Amino acid sequence: MPTIEExxxxxVWNNCAVKSVASGVMGGGLGLMMGLFLGALDNPITNDTMTGRQQFVFTAKQMGSRSWSxxxxxAVMGLVFSAAxxxxxxARAKHDTTNTAFAGCVTGGSMSARGGPKAACIGCAGFATFSVLIEKFFDRHTSSSPEHREREI
Known part of the structure; x- marks a missing residue:
């Protein structure tokens, strides 16, 4: 029997706003780490007249801007997907792959809407497909766990 605190x-966790903000924060953290990692792998074109310190500062600024971007x-992607x-x-009172597909479509379409309707449609289809594939991938791994099998029985 769960306690009152649990x-x-x-x-609180079932609140959509709380879930969305938490996903946005976690997505932002992931994006920051990926930006730092990929920014460190970039080979910036530096001027031959730059000193070592100037090159370091230049590279650090590029890494910072890439990480922030x-x-x-x-963060926006995580927030929009989780909220949707x-x-x-x-609304559907169900937890299934259809929710994931629609949320992926909303996210992909809204993230690429600046490119016009064609880009929004492609973003919708692409992100929905990606979301469903990820859902199926993780569902396959959880369905083989003993806890999941007990729930099915």
Whole structure:
């Protein structure tokens, strides 16, 4: 039997706004780390007249701007996807792959909407497909766990 604190914590976590903000923060953290990593791998074109210190500062600035850009992108992506999936799940009163596909479509379409309707449609289809594939990949691994098999029985 869960305690009162556990039930309250579950109640808070079931709130779409809380889920979305948490996903946005985690997505931003992931984007920041990826930006730092990929920024470090970039081979910037530096001027031959730059000193070692100037090259270091130049590279650090590039890494910082790339990390911040990735941070913002992943934060928005996580927030939009999580909010869309949560709202769709509550409206349909079901947890299935359809929710993931629609949330992926909303996310991909909104992230690429600046490119016009064609880009939004392609973004919708691409992100929905990617989301469903990831859902199926993780579902396959959880379905073989003993806990999942017990729930099915």
């Amino acid at each position: 039930m309250r914590a579950q109640e 990735s941070c913002k992108t992943f 999936e949560c709202i769709i799940e509550k």
